[in-house]
Amino acid sequence: MHLFYQPNFSELSALIEDEAFHAAKVLRLREGEAVRVTDGQGSWYDAVVQSSTPKRCNLKVVQQTVQHPRPFRIEVALAPTKNMDRIEWFVEKATEIGIDTVSFFYTKHSERRNMKLERLHKIAVSAMKQSLQAFLPQIREVGDFGKYIPTVNTTQRFIAHLPEGKIPAHLLKKASPEQNYTVVIGPEGDFTEAEIQLTQQHGFEMVTLGNTRLRTETAALVACQTLHLVNIISQS
């Protein structure tokens, strides 16, 4: 079954742009063939091809399935690594596991100051289809850390940071089920004292993600996975 991602599908009842091109020129779909489309906002549509050109593939919807959103929301915010492969790996894996928002900020010690979000978006679309999900994560740049932190208004906010001489509680113990979470992951060079202070002024709790030292992108994925498990523990 061919899977497509088409934003605004319910208004269009068709594939356009890249997906239409792929349908017509790569897959060579014909009238009558069955496809499945997600709008990235919770719905799957089973549909049948009515006509197919490289610019537009008109579809007749046979059935719409609404995937219930998770009863919690995960945002992971991180400083992008110099090596973009690592970030791409993180976006793919976090999308497979399930994530709502990936936010890239810039700190004093950031290795990188520009992003190719379009490529990350494609990776997320592909991982969303691969893992049969109907929600596309939002991937965004949020500018300087100092500007971003005060804007975070989720109920549970965490920063993966070990203060001098003290090991904070594990994220698994601090997060409560069915909440909206933001976890902030530092660059390889860590946060400055001032950056940490700012998070403390804005209600972020320090947490550990385990007792080994993790790369930025590994920590980001571990945080995401841990929050899923917080919500599994609480189920009967």
Place this chain on the structure above:
Amino acid sequence: MHLFYQPNFSELSALIEDEAFHAAKVLRLREGEAVRVTDGQGSWYDAVVQSSTPKRCNLKVVQQTVQHPRPFRIEVALAPTKNMDRIEWFVEKATEIGIDTVSFFYTKHSERRNMKLERLHKIAVSAMKQSLQAFLPQIREVGDFGKYIPTVNTTQRFIAHLPEGKIPAHLLKKASPEQNYTVVIGPEGDFTEAEIQLTQQHGFEMVTLGNTRLRTETAALVACQTLHLVNIISQS
């Protein structure tokens, strides 16, 4: 502080082969310089360079630190994917998080039938150093699935597989703290009925790793991370 991995370091009191070459030709270490060496079996040695040639770097040990092993052991067994990048990512990230054994088996639906273990070994060594650990995971091929399964004798054995029409319990709920675990992850083409049957005959419990469909290497990492969290939950 330069970090080295030297098996049998306590007998050698020196770096040999690749590490000696690296010390002499790349880092150009001199007499008196301080280094740190792990033997990959739980010890870190703080030492001072006495002499350095491309074949041997003699060291005088100043202090030995013994890292306590975790009170649990994790083995993840999987069918290697066609794309070795994916396996390399898994080995790197699993080593960062902490894993004892990575076992590659071959099934009816395996995408690949040969492995470059040497490269994976180097990746694990690098990740071990990066994450400041002193235990090197064992990375091995275990041959055909049918031959491997009867040899598994860990106390807790799991297979990530969803039987027809039923969702098994989550690994997080099934695994107990402080045990030796083996988790078996199937190839993208899944296991055959006969392969599943064999695991059932040998005491493997079916578990789910979450409610999204994960790639082989993602499932393998999620299983590893979940088992760490089983042991965090149980701590006060």
